Amino acid sequence: MNIAGVHRFKIMRQSGKNFDDSKKNPNGSISLLEQITPLARQINCLDLDKIAEVCTRNILELVGVRLASLYILDETNNILHLNKHNHPFLINKIVSLNQNPPSPMVMAVRSKEIMLVGDIDTHTKPIIRKSQRAFAENYKTKNCAIVPLICQNRIVGVLNLSDKIQGSFSDENIALIELFSQLVGASIGNIKLFDKIQRQATTDGLTGLVNHKTFYEILEKELNRSRRYGGQLSLIMIDVDNLKKINDTHGHRAGDKVIREISRRIKDSIRQIDTAARYGGDEFAVILPNTGLPDATVVAQRMVNAVAQTPTTWRKEQILLSISVGLGQYDADTNPEDITSRSDQALYTAKQAGKNTIKIFEPSKK
Secondary structure, X not given: OOHHHHHHHHHHHHOOOOOOOXXXXXXXXXXXXXXXXXXXXXXXXXXXXXXXXXXXXXXXXXXXXXXXXXXXXXXXXXXXXXXXXXXXXXXXXXXXXXXXXXXXXXXXXXXXXXXXXXXXXXXXXXXOOHHHOOOHHHOOOOOEEEEEEEEOOEEEXXXXXXXXXXXXXXXXXXXXXXXXXXXXXXXXXXXXXXXXXXHHHHEOOOOOOEOHHHHHHHHHHHHHHXXXXXXXXXXXXXXXXXXXXXXXXXXXXXXXXXXXXXXHHHHHOOOOXXXXXXXXXXXXXXXXXXXXXXXHHHHHHHHHHHHHOOOEEEOOEEEOOOEEEEEEEEOOOOOHHHHHHHHHHHHHHHHHOOOOOEEEOOOOOO
């Protein structure tokens, strides 16, 4: 907690509102400490739904406000996404941090400081114009607290508390808001870090596609699903044409760009239920559940066309791209190694046939 927060806790103690003095509740009411401790334990988890529930139900009760909303930051797109709220009326589901003029929420995020507003009509630091308050008429009072949630000096979300039930925010309210902002911020930051580690364990760092290990895990699951419900699957194996020549001519950074670009075009060519993987250095694999050979061939041709139709550029030089593709259709009783081996055989045939083409695995006739 920062110095201001510590100071406010001292004020609370001087005023007789000690966190640990449950004996001063002769009527049997629960002390403040007894209310805070279980909430802190609930927040200290990797379950965002539990954290959001505490934010939009328990914290607002402690602080004495009617309404709460929790937004989580998408750092990649610089957008706050609404996670949970208890408002009976419409509020923004997404808030861009690039908006201009900035809304009060965006102002608080940019400053990384809690914004306490006693009267939003007369608030001056900063001035909040009516044009920045799209839903102002829905609130019963003019006070609110906009609370940036911070972990390791990085914004991870925002908690909004509005419609104070009685009076303005007291020193005790402010101290509680600061305490819970740090607890919630730390837990959301831990969730983001955990998710990142999980993604790194299952995905390829260069392309963002699933890695070799995860590919086989998903293939096993799809085969089990086919055994249970029936149906077949198709597997496409893909190899980047002339990657060694590109690396030798333009350097390995150019080769990395080519791999990233081709992986993106492959992913854009498939459905959400399909799985694209980086199988090896310049080789990709795509699992197509519940897909027969005719449809898989259409998908493969779409990939070949998507890659070949547009060159990529490296240091103002154009690099022509193409892929070779091998595919096959398989029953549920085929083991994963045979599936990849057979599609790989078809891929080898495509490479031998002149590249930038598709070949289908044909079982040898006995």
